[in-house]
Amino acid sequence: MPYPLDAVAVRTWCGLALEALGRERERIDAINVYPVADGDTGTNLYLTLESAARAVEAAFDGHGSAGTAPALADAVGAMAHGALIGARGNSGTILAQLLRGMAQVLVVSPAGETGAAEALRRALRRAATAAYEAVAHPVEGTVLTVATAAAGAAERTAGGAAGVAEVARAAHRGAAEALEATPGQLAVLGKAGVVDAGGCGLVALLGALADALSGEVTVVPVAVRAGGPPPEPFGCAAAGVGDAAAEDCADPHAGGPAFEVIYLLEAGDAEVARLRARLDRLGDSLVVVGGDGLWNVHVHVDDAGAAVEAGIEAGRPYRIRITHFGAGPRGKEPALAARAVVAVVPGAGLAGLCTEAGATTVTVRPGEPPASGELVQAIRQARAREVMLLPNDPELRHTAAAAAEQARAEGVRVAVIPTRSAVQGLAALAVHEPGRSFDEDVVAMTAAAGATRYAELAVAEHQSWTMAGVCQAGDVLGLIDGDVAVIGPDLARTAMTVLDRMLSAGGELVTLVLGADVPEALGERLERHVRERHLAVDTVVYEGGEYAAPLLIGVE
Incomplete structure (x- = not known):
């Protein structure tokens, strides 16, 4: 029995989609050869949708009336927002924009079965259009092509008695058919013998939507024409990238950017327009999604610092993720390094x-x-x-x-x-x-x-008791190894007191990390203080950037 297009359907859709992407994640990762063969498209789609599903659950948990569901607009809006803030990679960023496009249409709950069917058609079309608008240089044979085909198939059900479940099923079939054609549209896919990985994930997502609205869970394998027998797996979909077939999965466009940079950005429309132009000059695979002051920025560049600096000039970037694609030509699956370091850091600097x-x-x-x-x-x-x-x-x-x-x-x-x-x-x-x-x-x-003692300087927000006594709002606090040890009137004098206490037990190297709002002269002043008061101790100064504490101190 078909279900209405409402908040409960959105919640069910999220659950079924997570199950589908969970099943297909490794397979989608294996056929990921465009735009970079880094084998993570399935994982990125799953993590993006997982963030969306958590947001939908939060919308239900926060709904005021017990036993009732939030409005459709609230549920689908939460899904889009959750995907936006949790988007991973190129594929996840585009998925976030697809969901945002749908949410823009479904802000008003449709009336009746006919109204719901028409609303879904318009939502799918708006999703495809929004995704094209978000990508700096759209390429056919990708998830964009699959999204457009889904919208077209849904629109061809208009004029009859098709309900919302039939519209969703038609969109799923149209997407699956378009996905099969992607190897003939994009040379790198044809050479590798695989379909587009992002489009593969979208087919799984639309299949879950059809199941959620129809109440009939009929899993159609992704990359297979709906209604027909499963063919032999496409090339690398069976063999997996990274074995002997990996050479055939290589992107011929070698020598591309070395880093993937992703961050959330709080900025206005005009600033984002200028940011797009600047990032487009810096690199490729540029996707900027979002709106209403919050954006998700994704780009591949050689100068990761410049991409982050562009975001700082445009607004307030945070949740910055920088990934090195590894040695070797662009498009080849990078060999596993022997060892790597992953670091959690506050601040772009x-x-x-x-x-x-x-x-x-x-x-x-x-x-x-x-x-x-x-x-x-x-x-x-x-x-x-x-x-x-x-x-x-x-x-x-x-x-x-x-x-x-x-x-x-x-x-x-x-x-x-x-x-x-x-x-x-x-x-x-x-x-x-x-x-x-x-x-x-x-x-x-x-x-x-x-062997490194650490300290942090912060500004007290209100009066409180500390291990160093009572502080007032506006006082500068010097925390040594996590405990408040000094309360001072300003940053410079408090920092000097903290340094003297830390160096009283000896030290060879002082590291100073300055926050974004701290004057550069402070670093020079503290470096001079250490040189004059503590002989034979070297000092290095770094810029921590936005979101770093006003001052971090390390003594080795």
Whole structure:
């Protein structure tokens, strides 16, 4: 029996779609050869939809009336927003825009079966159009083509008695047929003998929508024409990228950008328009999705720092993720590195610093710690057999441990280095040596972190009791090893007092990380103070960027 297009249907759709993408994730990863053969499209789609599903559940949990569901607009809006803030990779970013396009139409709950069918047709068309608008240089034979075909198939049901379930099923069939044709539209797919991975995920998603609305769970294999017998698997879909067939799965466009940069951005429309133009000059695979002041930015570049700086000029970037595609030509599945480092850092400046040192970074802002799934994804993106995970925050120790456990179940050897601050992470990263044994590297990095005392300066928001006495709103707090040790009137004098206390027990190197709003002269002043008061102690100064604390101090 068909179900109405309402919030409950959206919730059911999310659940069925997660199940479908969970089944197909590894297969979709294996056929991922465009735009970069990094084997993560299925995983990125799953994680993006998982974020969307959590948002829908939150909408139900937050609904005021017990036993009733929120409005359709609230559910589909939550789904779109959850996908936007949790989008992973090129494929996840486009999926977020597809869902946003649908939500823009479904803001008004349709009346009756006929109204629901027409609303779904318009929603699918708006989704396809919005996705094209988000991609800087649309390419046919991709998920964009599949989305357009789905909308067209849905529109061809108009004029009859087709209900909303029939419209969804027609869209699913149209998408599946279009997906089969993608190897003939995009040369790299034809050479590899595979269909488009992103389009493969969209077919699974639309199949779940049809099942949710019809009440009949009839799983049609993705990349197979609906209603027909399953053919032999396409090339790399069966063999898997990374074996002897991998050479046939290579993108002929070698020598492309080295980094994938993704971040959420709070900015206005005009600023985002200028950002698009700037990022388009910097790299490729540019996708910018969102609106109403919140955007998700995705681009492939050689200069990751420049891409982040462009975001800072446009607005407030956060949840910055920078991934190195690895050595070797663009389009080839990068060989697994022997060992890699994944670091959680506050601030774009620290992210750039760690990236230059070869680490995969997860950038966070205060109050928004990463989930274990986000750390697991970063470990996967590091593409290494062995990974050193630097949480750089005592509050993340359990999250990091859970991520490490999951990664170990996937065959990656992971060690969590117990870094409690970003400066301890920098110290550990400085002694990282992939050439020595794993255990020796763990010991060396752990010892370097443990030998680094850390401090942070912050501004008190209200009066409170501390271990150093009572502080007033506006006072500068100096926290040494996590505890308030100094209360001062301004940043410079408090920092000097903190440095003197830390260096009273000795030290060879002071690391200063300055926040975005701190004047550059402070670094020079503190460096001069250390040189004059503590002979034979070297000082290095880094820019932490936005979301870093006003000042971080490390003493080794």
